[in-house]
Amino acid sequence: MKNLKISSCIITFSFLMVSVFYASAQGKPLGKPEIVFSTKDFKQVLATAKAKHKKIFVDAYAKWCAPCKELQKTTFKDVKAAAYFNKNFINVSIDVEKGNGIKLAKTWKIEGLPTLLILDENGGVIANHVGYVDGSGLLEFAQEASGKL
Known part of the structure; x- marks a missing residue:
């Protein structure tokens, strides 16, 4: 159960980081x-x-x-x-x-x-x-x- 929570956190964090890097690569700030x-x-x-x-x-x-x-x-x-x-x-x-x-x-x-x-x-x-x-x-x-x- 603990491994599942850790895995979920890692996946969520990874997704957020990819989104941030993609947005900055496009030259546009997120949400603006x-x-x-x-x-x-x-x-x-x-x-x-x-x-x-x-x-x-x-x-x-x-x-x-x-x-x-x-x-x-x-x-x-x-x-x-x-x-x-x-x-x-x-x-x-x-x-x-x-x-x-x-x-x-x-x-x-x-x-x-x-x-x-x-x-x-x-x-x-x-x-x-x-x-x-x-x-x-x-x-x-x-x-x-x-x-x-």
């Missing part, structure tokens, strides 16, 4: 929701949005942009915003000064950063917001763009 951004090419994001009949949320940023960094540190980690965006959108973060981001910034007529866009599944702009916004403001922006307010 945040908006999950796709790492796919924008053409693949469009294809996914069409297949899933979802709108696209775009975070257009530049590495030097302080408000862009603040969005990443705070707004995109807001629990309610994260749950809403992860459920209802294909989320993508695009550096407008690199690669395909330069062309996309021209297409979307981005003039200030950060720019947050809601696109339809074909890539057409439904709504945009320029500048920092907190979690509740981001949620309101998305719901208005989706016609849910």
Whole structure:
């Protein structure tokens, strides 16, 4: 009986340790929701949005942009915003000064950063917001763009 308790404790401890190591290997802390951004090419994001009949949320940023960094540190980690965006959108973060981001910034007529866009599944702009916004403001922006307010 004592061996069974010890074995159970060892198995439980091992499971917890594997979970912790896996989470840290993924670069995300346990239990801290945040908006999950796709790492796919924008053409693949469009294809996914069409297949899933979802709108696209775009975070257009530049590495030097302080408000862009603040969005990443705070707004995109807001629990309610994260749950809403992860459920209802294909989320993508695009550096407008690199690669395909330069062309996309021209297409979307981005003039200030950060720019947050809601696109339809074909890539057409439904709504945009320029500048920092907190979690509740981001949620309101998305719901208005989706016609849910």
